[in-house]
Amino acid sequence: MDLNFEITGAGHPVVLIHSGGSDIRLWKLLTPLLSKNYKVIAFDGRGAGKSPTPLKHTNYVEDLLSVMDYLELKQATLIGHSMGGQIATDLALNYPERVSKLVLIAPSLTGFIYSREFEQYHYKVLEAAPNIDSMLELALHSPTYQVVIDTPQKDLIVQMLRHHFERMFKWPADFCMQWPQPPAMERLGELNTETLFLIGKKDLPDNLRVADQFHKVPNIRFIEIEDGDHMIPLTHYEFLNQEVTTFIEDES
């Protein structure tokens, strides 16, 4: 196991899976709250933070499993943000016995076809490569960050994105992600893990459409956050802590 991780607190294990373009620091506000009651495990995904550069094929689901195996976690609650939510969903579908409960914060979804607008936004940012300053300017100019941009957490967002772009330049050119097949989108009806789904009302239309897909999950509760963009772990960490704690403690 070569990924960088941090463990805080004791109790029922809760694994935090960060989003693409961020790293372990995404959880720096939530972890101190959550670790009062739980053993919180946060880690840097491959190619992010202090974890090594990915090889040609990277399987983030197997990576998450290897973190859990390494720490001998037979079962844990998973909290995933964006692509981290996608990873958590795939893990819960393929290894249901390893997941006690699932918390998804504005997750992406394997098999979901994203809109042209979504693609074009990413494309525009990449066109500015290798000029990281213009890449940052273009990247931040998105509804994804419309709320967080006016909070003290803006600096952290900028730092993480800058770090992400710098690191990404060093990934192999033929890097590609491998996701379990058949894609999760076709299997949401089989997701039997008890799930809490949170999303900001100001998130991108694509992510709101992904949320619609999750209505197929049998045992799921949705929470919409009125003034939330995509970066809920950095803007609504107190609320998140309350909701997650209630959800984990709920025995019904």
Place this chain on the structure above:
Amino acid sequence: MPRSPEENDRIRQSTKKKISAAAMELFMKQGYYTTSIGAIAKHAGISKGLLYNYYKAKEELLSEMVEDRIQEVVGVMTEAISKETPSEQLKFIVNGAIDNIHKKPEVHRFYLHLQTQPEDDVELIKFSQRIIEQNSRQFELQCKIFERMGETEPRKRSLYFSSVLQGIMLMISTYPQKFPREEIKKQIIREFCKESAL
């Protein structure tokens, strides 16, 4: 983790394109040997360290350019051959070659120069050979066109056609301003395509 599934691939491709365009410009402007990796990085607006993440040496850049160039030529020939009649095929080759050179005469000059390196230049001679070897492959395909045209001596005719076309290409890249491109295009087509009157 990338922010979207395509992110890494695109970022790498677009950065590579920028580096390669900068290198090409400098190679053409000041020559291969006088261009340093540092100068290429500066011209592309990136750090030298970042450039080394993509290309380990100047030679690697040139090698990739040569391969791209070969693909371009192969592409033109493949499209030409897909045309129905031999005359249309030749017309496509003539128009493709001449219009390309008119658009980027300096690129043609660069590759022409690369093909005529002294034999003892071990670093560059392998690229000369690679281009020449590919050109002769394309020449074989071109001979087939003349065979289909029913020429009695298709190879000789094909060789003559190439000589004329290469001469025109050299003239345009040397005198890009004054060359009567369209007229000469018509002339060579008239001479080699049998149904030119149509």
